Amino acid sequence: MRGRVIGLVGAYGSVGRQVALLLADACQLRLGGRDARQAEQLNQQQLRGRAEVRAVDLWDDQSLTAFCAGCQLVINCAGPSYRIVDRVARAALAAGADYLDVGGDDPLHQRLQGRLPAGRRVLLSAGMLPGLSGLFPQVLASRFQEVRALRCYAGGLGRLSATAAEDFLLSLGNGFGQAQFGWSAGRAVRLAASAAHGLQPDWLPGVAVQAVPYLSTEQQRLFSDLQVASGQGFNLFEGGQLAAALQRIQGSDPKTRHSAQNIAALVQASTLDVAGRTPYQVLAVEVEGVRDGRLQRARGWLRGSDGSRLTGSVAAFCALHWAQLPTGLHYAAQVLDAAACLEQVRHWLPDTRVSWPCSEPATAATVEVEEGVL
Known part of the structure; x- marks a missing residue:
């Protein structure tokens, strides 16, 4: 998995930060957020400079397209999810990447249903609640x-x-x-x-x-x-x-x-x-x-x-087991191994x-x- 590029949108938020910390040793991370300086601080202070940092504006199509280019998986930890809906998902799929969202839920599912290229994976509601x-x-x-x-x-x-x-x-x-x-x-x-x-x-x-x-x-x-x-x-x-x-x-x-x-x-x-x-x-x-x-x-x-750390831990579990998930559009709670996910979350968060x-x-x-x- 180390050679795969995973783009993390909303990387320096409380949820994205937890995902980054858990995935930094397992893959090539691309940290994204509107403020590249904050993303770079996360990279240098907590990830030992192992990630790539890029500024991304979710409301600018060109910026979002450039961020997703070259990624095999894009994880969206930004919000509000009910305002973003399918903006990040569409950019990721157009760039040839799979997509993972800690939120999304039914409105996003409805917009993506029947629109996925064959063989692709999209996983929604991969946080604490829902998830x-x-x-x-x-x-x-x-x-x-x-x-x-x-x-x-x-x-x-x-x-x-x-x-x-x-x-x-x-x-x-x-x-x-x-x-x-x-x-x-x-x-x-x-x-x-x-x-x-x-x-x-x-x-x-x-x-x-x-x-x-x-x-x-x-x-x-x-x-x-x-x-x-x-x-x-x-x-x-x-x-x-x-x-x-x-x-x-x-x-x-x-x-x-x-x-x-x-x-x-x-x-x-x-x-x-x-x-x-x-x-x-x-x-x-x-x-x-x-x-x-x-x-x-x-x-x-x-x-x-901490609900943010629980959410980030579920998302990281999904990313680490991505190849074992079924292709297509799914909700996390319907396709993940519930016992394995719970055990991994407890290992990452001993409290x-x-x-x-x-x-x-x-x-x-x-x-x-x-x-x-x-």
């Missing part, structure tokens, strides 16, 4: 012969960057998922139940959180692939400021949701929530199904300190804790989707 959030439940679910019900939780505590805040706001109502929806009998259904306040799960000892029902498109694919009869997803919020800001913004005009004022409000709210606290990101899953001929239930959780509690008999269904009015 690891779709892989992690599979590890626990694989211990069951039949999965009947599944709950997935995701959340954490940390300061949002302006780019992350804008990307989140752009995702609302833009194909990423649906609030107050769950999964039942092979389809998405509106839930009657509202957010649960004061939830204090044992995988977050001593911390009360707000769990907001949210069915992402990644979860829909997961529930469908596992043939789960009943499934739910929840976004977790701790501290209250961010949850309150999001509730206010979601009730506003969709055309102005991603305004500069709302972006600043999310950044400020997340900063207030994390003040004096230790940042963390958590994924948790509860499974009920048939194991060893008996109806059982089990829970597992993953907790890391990432994973717990797989022993399963226990289930005498009644523990996950039921209570439908509301469609």
